[in-house]
Amino acid sequence: MYVVVAGGGKVGANVTRTLLEMGHEVTMIEQRPDRFALLEEEFGPVVMRGDATEISVLERAGIARPPELLLAATGDDEDNLVISQIGKEGYGVPKAIARVNDPRNQAHFDLLGITQTICATTSVLGLVEHEVPEHGLVRLLELQKEGLEIVEVQIEKDSPVAGSRAGGLKLPGGSRLISVFRHGRTELVEPETVMRPGDQVLAIVSNDSALDLRRVLLGAPK
Amino acid sequence: MKAVVIGCGRVGSAVAKGLLADGWDVTAVDESEDALMRLGSGWRGGFVVGHGMDATVLEQAGVPDADAAVVSTNGDNTNLVIGQVLQKRYGIGCVVVRVLDPARAEFYAERGLRTVCPTQTAISVLLDTVRATAPAPA
Numbered sequence: 001m002y003v004v005v006a007g008g009g010k011v012g013a014n015v016t017r018t019l020l021e022m023g024h025e026v027t028m029i030e031q032r033p034d035r036f037a038l039l040e041e042e043f044g045p046v047v048m049r050g051d052a053t054e055i056s057v058l059e060r061a062g063i064a065r066p067p068e069l070l071l072a073a074t075g076d077d078e079d080n081l082v083i084s085q086i087g088k089e090g091y092g093v094p095k096a097i098a099r100v101n102d103p104r105n106q107a108h109f110d111l112l113g114i115t116q117t118i119c120a121t122t123s124v125l126g127l128v129e130h131e132v133p134e135h136g137l138v139r140l141l142e143l144q145k146e147g148l149e150i151v152e153v154q155i156e157k158d159s160p161v162a163g164s165r166a167g168g169l170k171l172p173g174g175s176r177l178i179s180v181f182r183h184g185r186t187e188l189v190e191p192e193t194v195m196r197p198g199d200q201v202l203a204i205v206s207n208d209s210a211l212d213l214r215r216v217l218l219g220a221p222k
Numbered sequence: 223m224k225a226v227v228i229g230c231g232r233v234g235s236a237v238a239k240g241l242l243a244d245g246w247d248v249t250a251v252d253e254s255e256d257a258l259m260r261l262g263s264g265w266r267g268g269f270v271v272g273h274g275m276d277a278t279v280l281e282q283a284g285v286p287d288a289d290a291a292v293v294s295t296n297g298d299n300t301n302l303v304i305g306q307v308l309q310k311r312y313g314i315g316c317v318v319v320r321v322l323d324p325a326r327a328e329f330y331a332e333r334g335l336r337t338v339c340p341t342q343t344a345i346s347v348l349l350d351t352v353r354a355t356a357p358a359p360a
Contacts, residue, residue, distance in 0.1 A: 053298070053299050053326070054323065054325065054326075055325040055326065055329060056325065076299070077275070077303075078275065078297065078299035078300045078302070078303045079299050081299070081302075081303050082298075082299040082302055082303065082326070086326075086329060089333065090329060104275075104276065104277075105275060107277065108275065108303055108307055111306075111307060111310055111311055112303070112306055112307075112310070
């Protein structure tokens with residue numbers, strides 16, 4: 001597979017190294033002269049110097065072939081957005097993945113059709129949420145295109161549903177309980193499954209009703 | 223009629239003043255408070271300090287009910303992203319975006335963004351001036 005990596009920082013350089021080891025063909029673009037010199041020692045002709053938001057630079061990197069994958073991994077969100085748009089809309093690159101540096105910019109990526117994004121801050125926050133049990137609801141996976149997410153909820157002693165049958169719960173529209181994890185085992189949720197304190201419940205829920213689901217299972221936030 | 227000018231440097235501040243003189247209700251946005259000085263002591267429009275990528279700043283500047291917007295920060299890509307956000311998220315009918323790189327200006331113009339490229343203008347004017355004032359080479 002041919003991959004163009006825009007940005008040779010820690011993310012870009014490590015991804016490039018791994019892709020090369022896997023036998024893929026890669027061109028990495030780096031703008032900063034000192035960083036470029038360092039990368040050139042390791043990567044030789046794989047790294048190219050230039051501003052990856054310039055169309056002529058992308059063309060020299062072979063954007064018109066086009067690559068199977070474009071990774072926009074610079075430290076600047078506006079740059080990553082423009083690189084992804086030029087690749088996808090201008091050259092028909094089938095897959096563009098953009099790095100989001102500031103999670104507050106995620107909405108701009110979604111709005112402008114760059115749906116595959118990675119954000120280190122959001123990932124770290126996800127892990128933090130997972131470690132803070134009183135938060136109640138942990139988002140495990142977001143299915144952006146479908147508008148759904150998979151969440152985990154831990155049932156507490158004082159949860160309004162403790163002791164209730166799953167079949168009798170009034171869940172928000174667009175949500176389903178998938179499984180409960182208890183005593184080291186996972187069981188699929190059936191209508192007769194009884195919710196018990198300590199249960200870790202996996203659920204699938206539409207983006208906008210995650211908080212409603214939390215309210216049904218755990219009550220109002222403390 | 224409400225206009226928002228994002229990026230209040232030499233270009234943005236002059237555009238803001240011009241629109242105000244035309245009778246628009248203008249709010250300027252800039253990352254730096256110093257930009258207010260460029261608008262002059264008689265500035266009667268609005269001014270918001272903040273980055274144009276920040277939705278809170280845009281909303282504070284009155285973007286949701288603006289009729290026109292000019293985006294002229296010192297970054298091409300920043301301008302291109304903000305311009306698209308103003309057009310697609312807030313549905314502003316007239317969004318004009320300054321882009322210094324002629325290739326990117328053309329690329330986004332083809333996709334429905336009103337881009338203005340000062341570099342391209344300079345190139346055309348310089349060429350035209352030489353053509354008009356010097357004899358053509360034999």
